[in-house]
Each structure stands twice: as C-alpha cells, then as structure tokens.
Amino acid sequence: MSDTATRTTPRAQGRKAYRAFGGRPSGTRHPLVAAAMVLPLAALLVVVFGGWESVVTQASSVGVMMGR
Template sequence: MADTATRTTIRAGRRAHAPFGSRTPAGTRHPLVATAMVLPLAALLVVVFGGWDAVVTQASSVGVMLGR
C-alpha cells in the first residue's frame, strides 16, 4: 500500500508533456490550431440550428450601436 502511495506522489510531481515526444507541454496549443479545430464544429452548428441569421442580426446591431 505504501509503495503505490509513493509512486502516485512521484507521478504527481512530474510535469505533463504532450504525447509522441512533442516539445510543447500538454495543455498548451497554438491559437491558430485551436481555431482550426473549432471552426468546423461552429460552422456545423450554425447550419444545423440556423444561427446565421442571429449572427448577422447581432453584427448589424453592434454596427448600428457603434454608429456605422
């Protein structure tokens, strides 16, 4: 029992790294990579739920509010 507690403590003290020998630590991602991952899902949700009209309406409202 004490042996597993020691191993857990040792593992918890190590820094997490990305798999396959990547040099960037786990949990960090370049903003462009994150954007490229999210955009297809966002586009799908806009098409499925008809959100394009809402986006246009909101953008128009912000433009009017800013005086354009």
C-alpha cells in the same frame, strides 16, 4: 519518515509520457490551431441550429461585453 520526494504523481507520469511521444505541454497550443479545430464544428452548428443572424447577434453581444 515519508519518501514522497522520490515518488512521482500519476499526473507527472502522464505528462512525461505525453512529451516522450512528441506532445507539447498543456496550454501551448497555437491560437490558429485552436481556431482550425473549432471552426468546422462552429460551421456545423450554424447550419444545424439556426443561421448567420444568430451568430452575428451573439458575436455582437460578446463584443459589447468585452468593450469593443
């Protein structure tokens, strides 16, 4: 017989270790934290690749696709 019920997967072990060091389970990051992580990179990409007009155009296109 197999003893798989007593074994833990490497993924489960990683989650356990992550929580032991104060981490949160995946998928629970606050949206403002996510925005704070993304905005500096977005600003850099705007400066390097093209200006605000392209950002506004893309945002408008996404808004139309989402039905806003």
